[in-house]
Amino acid sequence: MGNMFPRKIRCCLAFTVGAACCLAGDAAMDRATLRGLKAVKVVVDRPPGEMERAGFDREHLRASIEQRLRDAGIKIDNDAIEFLGLGISMAQGGRKVPLSFGKGPVSLTLSLGLYQVILLSRDQNIKTVAETWGQEKVIQATPKSLDQVLPGAIDEIAGQFVDAYRSVNPP
Numbered sequence: 001m002g003n004m005f006p007r008k009i010r011c012c013l014a015f016t017v018g019a020a021c022c023l024a025g026d027a028a029m030d031r032a033t034l035r036g037l038k039a040v041k042v043v044v045d046r047p048p049g050e051m052e053r054a055g056f057d058r059e060h061l062r063a064s065i066e067q068r069l070r071d072a073g074i075k076i077d078n079d080a081i082e083f084l085g086l087g088i089s090m091a092q093g094g095r096k097v098p099l100s101f102g103k104g105p106v107s108l109t110l111s112l113g114l115y116q117v118i119l120l121s122r123d124q125n126i127k128t129v130a131e132t133w134g135q136e137k138v139i140q141a142t143p144k145s146l147d148q149v150l151p152g153a154i155d156e157i158a159g160q161f162v163d164a165y166r167s168v169n170p171p
Helices: 004-021 028-032 049-053 058-071 146-168
Strands: 039-044 083-092 106-119 127-141
Touching: 028 127, 028 146, 039 058, 049 146, 058 083, 058 146, 106 146, 127 146
Parallel strands: 039 083
Antiparallel strands: 083 106, 106 127
16 A cells, blocks of 8 residues: 555656647747747636636736737737637646635646647648647745736746747747
8 A cells, every 4th residue: 555655656747748748848849830920819718716806817817928929029919810828727735626726825837838720741621720839837826925926927938938939030
């Protein structure tokens, strides 16, 4: 029984590493998919209720990311097909929990990804939307610390997109 816990940890790590291999990242190949991108729209998933009550609703989060992109000279176009999406998930004590704060701090995972229409190489008539660049950031927050922690974390992850974009689209 004492050896079961490490086995569970190894199994979870294997699944996490395997899943991470299937996601877009910030490697040179991922950055190359940003080359020639003229504009993006920003889409934000609905945040947890406590975040909304603290003033971090979809519109506030979207406006924050859009401002960061505008400051870097990246065009925002709400009619663009390509979009930069922000998702927020929450875990407490290593378990995913409903999107609300409980007692004590929680871990928030911010996922920012660029999604584009992709054609399959084997059949150019088949299109899909896929994440071609992505980054994640994990932060610890309580309802009281959210307004100090979250804005900086979102600015940082949006800055990573700006850096990736600028590396293949110099001003």
